[in-house]
Amino acid sequence: MDRRAVYKTAWIGSLLLAPQLLLVFTFFYWPTGAALFWAFTLERPWGGGNEFAGLDNFRMVFSDTAYWGAVWRSMVFALGSTALAMGLALLFALFCDRQLRGYKAYQTMLIWPYAVAAPAAGVAFRFLFAPEAGIFAALNKIHPEFWNPSINGIHAMILIVVAYSWKYLAYNFIFFLAALQSIPRALVEASAMDGSGPLRRMWDIQLPLLAPTLFFLLVINITDSFVDSFGIIDLTTGGGPSKATTLMVYKIYFDGFKGLDYSGAAAQSIVLMLLVMGLTFVQFRFIERRVHYR
Amino acid sequence: MADIDIRSVRKAYGKNQVVHGVDLSIRSGEFVVVLGPSGCGKSTLLRMIAGLEAITAGEIAIAGDVVNNLEPRERGCAMVFQNYALYPHMTVAENIGYGLKVAGLSKPERTARVETVAKSLGLSEYLDRKPGQLSGGQRQRVAMGRAMIREPKVFLFDEPLSNLDAKLRVQMRIEIRKLHNRLGTTSVFVTHDQVEAMTLADRVVVMNGGHIEQVGTPEEIYRNPASRFVAGFIGSPPMNLFDGRVTGPGEVQAHGIVLSVPHAGLKPGRPVTIGIRPEEVVLGAAGSNVASIDVDFSEELGSVRLLHGQVAGADFVIQVPATTAGPKIGRFSFEVPARAVHLFDAETGNRIGTAASGARAAA
Numbered sequence: 001m002d003r004r005a006v007y008k009t010a011w012i013g014s015l016l017l018a019p020q021l022l023l024v025f026t027f028f029y030w031p032t033g034a035a036l037f038w039a040f041t042l043e044r045p046w047g048g049g050n051e052f053a054g055l056d057n058f059r060m061v062f063s064d065t066a067y068w069g070a071v072w073r074s075m076v077f078a079l080g081s082t083a084l085a086m087g088l089a090l091l092f093a094l095f096c097d098r099q100l101r102g103y104k105a106y107q108t109m110l111i112w113p114y115a116v117a118a119p120a121a122g123v124a125f126r127f128l129f130a131p132e133a134g135i136f137a138a139l140n141k142i143h144p145e146f147w148n149p150s151i152n153g154i155h156a157m158i159l160i161v162v163a164y165s166w167k168y169l170a171y172n173f174i175f176f177l178a179a180l181q182s183i184p185r186a187l188v189e190a191s192a193m194d195g196s197g198p199l200r201r202m203w204d205i206q207l208p209l210l211a212p213t214l215f216f217l218l219v220i221n222i223t224d225s226f227v228d229s230f231g232i233i234d235l236t237t238g239g240g241p242s243k244a245t246t247l248m249v250y251k252i253y254f255d256g257f258k259g260l261d262y263s264g265a266a267a268q269s270i271v272l273m274l275l276v277m278g279l280t281f282v283q284f285r286f287i288e289r290r291v292h293y294r
Numbered sequence: 295m296a297d298i299d300i301r302s303v304r305k306a307y308g309k310n311q312v313v314h315g316v317d318l319s320i321r322s323g324e325f326v327v328v329l330g331p332s333g334c335g336k337s338t339l340l341r342m343i344a345g346l347e348a349i350t351a352g353e354i355a356i357a358g359d360v361v362n363n364l365e366p367r368e369r370g371c372a373m374v375f376q377n378y379a380l381y382p383h384m385t386v387a388e389n390i391g392y393g394l395k396v397a398g399l400s401k402p403e404r405t406a407r408v409e410t411v412a413k414s415l416g417l418s419e420y421l422d423r424k425p426g427q428l429s430g431g432q433r434q435r436v437a438m439g440r441a442m443i444r445e446p447k448v449f450l451f452d453e454p455l456s457n458l459d460a461k462l463r464v465q466m467r468i469e470i471r472k473l474h475n476r477l478g479t480t481s482v483f484v485t486h487d488q489v490e491a492m493t494l495a496d497r498v499v500v501m502n503g504g505h506i507e508q509v510g511t512p513e514e515i516y517r518n519p520a521s522r523f524v525a526g527f528i529g530s531p532p533m534n535l536f537d538g539r540v541t542g543p544g545e546v547q548a549h550g551i552v553l554s555v556p557h558a559g560l561k562p563g564r565p566v567t568i569g570i571r572p573e574e575v576v577l578g579a580a581g582s583n584v585a586s587i588d589v590d591f592s593e594e595l596g597s598v599r600l601l602h603g604q605v606a607g608a609d610f611v612i613q614v615p616a617t618t619a620g621p622k623i624g625r626f627s628f629e630v631p632a633r634a635v636h637l638f639d640a641e642t643g644n645r646i647g648t649a650a651s652g653a654r655a656a657a
Contacts, residue, residue, distance in 0.1 A: 186379035189346050194393035194440065195367035204392070208383045 038266035045260035057267035085165040089172030114170035122235030125163035153244025179213035296357030296447040303352035329491040330501035372441035380425035387421040451483040522643035549606030569636035572613040
């Protein structure tokens with residue numbers, strides 16, 4: 001049965017599509033196009049003309065050791081935050097799925113962090129993890145410099161990984177819980193009758209059947225960790241100390257808006273875009289094949 | 295093999311009690327079918343034996359050991375689920391062998407036992423397939439294989455045939471009974487299908503509303519139903535039931551029809567429910583206990599014919615051989631042999647015994 005509405009004249013259809021197209025064009029194609037244009041030209045910081053630069057911008061970016069440092073830190077951040085956010089989310093979802101005491105309250109509370117904007121989360125974590133106040137001040141008193149993200153780069157990296165994962169944990173949790181609840185109860189019961197305990201059931205039955213969800217979340221978490229960390233970094237560490245938390249996306253902002261190197265930042269944007277596209281492609285090409293879809 | 299003792303077992307979800315104090319002893323090697331309408335608590339009872347539901351009150355003992363606080367895996371039961379519950383990501387061989395893998399058996403040993411079981415179920419060719427690639431009957435066999443391979447003390451079946459089509463159901467029913475004859479493992483089989491119950495069971499447990507109505511061999515259940523509920527539930531078409539009253543010693547009356555019955559010690563005036571099986575009346579007025587039926591509709595079932603009509607204004611069904619000559623619609627006289635009349639107390643629904651069949655199963 002064909003239930004599509006058909007407009008006899010093309011202009012009504014176009015008119016209805018126009019707002020959406022306008023939004024997509026203004027906020028996606030136009031900036032992307034501008035970045036692409038800037039990446040191949042030398043842009044003057046205060047405006048007023050530009051000149052074609054070919055691949056010079058890219059050569060500059062790739063020959064900069066500071067850039068490769070940012071790439072390396074982005075990888076560390078991606079792996080750390082994805083592992084933390086997905087691992088904890090899965091654990092919590094399994095607890096909720098087993099309907100341990102109070103699971104309804106946990107379920108609701110675990111979903112909330114996703115509704116908190118990144119800057120708000122950033123500010124909250126900045127205070128929570130401040131070395132001079134709260135729990136860390138007490139620990140620092142026992143062991144000086146036990147925790148100080150404002151001078152220790154590793155501490156700063158841990159801080160942004162935790163703050164970022166906190167938010168994505170909520171997102172992953174929703175998906176894991178939904179996927180767990182769609183596994184027929186009888187399968188888990190059959191496994192229990194076959195003699196397996198809760199951990200064995202999780203490993204043999206629930207995790208394999210979660211594979212499609214795991215894969216989906218892996219793609220989303222890794223790609224988002226490359227592009228979505230700006231708000232957290234800007235409000236907790238500001239990329240410091242001594243660039244220890246300057247990830248690729250933060251370096252783009254810093255070089256472009258603080259250093260006024262539009263062309264270099266544009267080139268970095270294009271590289272980041274290609275990297276994310278490449279990663280997604282690799283994941284679909286090589287990991288998806290090992291995933292059981294029912 | 296093991297016997298199962300169920301003592302005053304209750305199950306409640308919050309304030310909602312679904313099993314009200316069930317007592318049942320299942321002998322070692324027996325095939326017991328728990329029969330009842332949906333929501334009667336039969337599956338809950340089975341799941342309490344399996345350990346998938348907590349027991350609210352009472353005790354369940356398997357082979358003499360109280361299992362109330364044991365995990366399912368410690369009870370030595372294997373279960374076949376209604377929707378088979380095969381692991382979709384494992385092959386048939388992995389599904390069947392999963393229990394052995396969990397038990398920590400070596401791979402060669404597992405393979406050998408999986409092959410033996412698969413062979414006995416005619417699954418040898420399908421060992422490398424996933425459950426999604428099997429037909430309903432094959433999936434059913436895999437589920438059976440998975441239960442068999444662990445050589446459990448007890449087999450539990452939770453309506454395992456209800457997802458199959460009619461023909462396959464008859465076939466699998468026979469296979470399950472043959473399997474039981476071969477292995478002799480104590481089996482508890484839950485169903486709402488009386489034909490399955492009658493054909494499979496050594497003893498049938500009829501449940502209703504969280505209570506056991508009657509426990510007995512299929513023949514006892516059919517011949518001497520312990521209550522009005524059992525009488526109406528067993529038999530197809532079901533027993534004709536209508537309200538009447540005792541009018542004298544060995545005599546009851548309903549809708550102006552007087553029937554003499556073999557029951558002794560009936561108090562005149564006592565309200566009773568009268569039950570007559572459609573297949574136990576005899577067409578044609580010969581002896582006493584004669585009534586007439588206005589048949590307005592007849593059903594041809596091949597070997598038998600069902601005549602639907604009214605006896606003195608109450609619905610009534612008679613079953614006659616399909617070869618019965620004469621018209622199929624109209625007014626017929628029929629005789630109810632005195633021994634074919636079942637009486638039940640109008641208030642409690644309990645059977646009123648006769649001298650001949652005093653067997654009144656514990657309700």
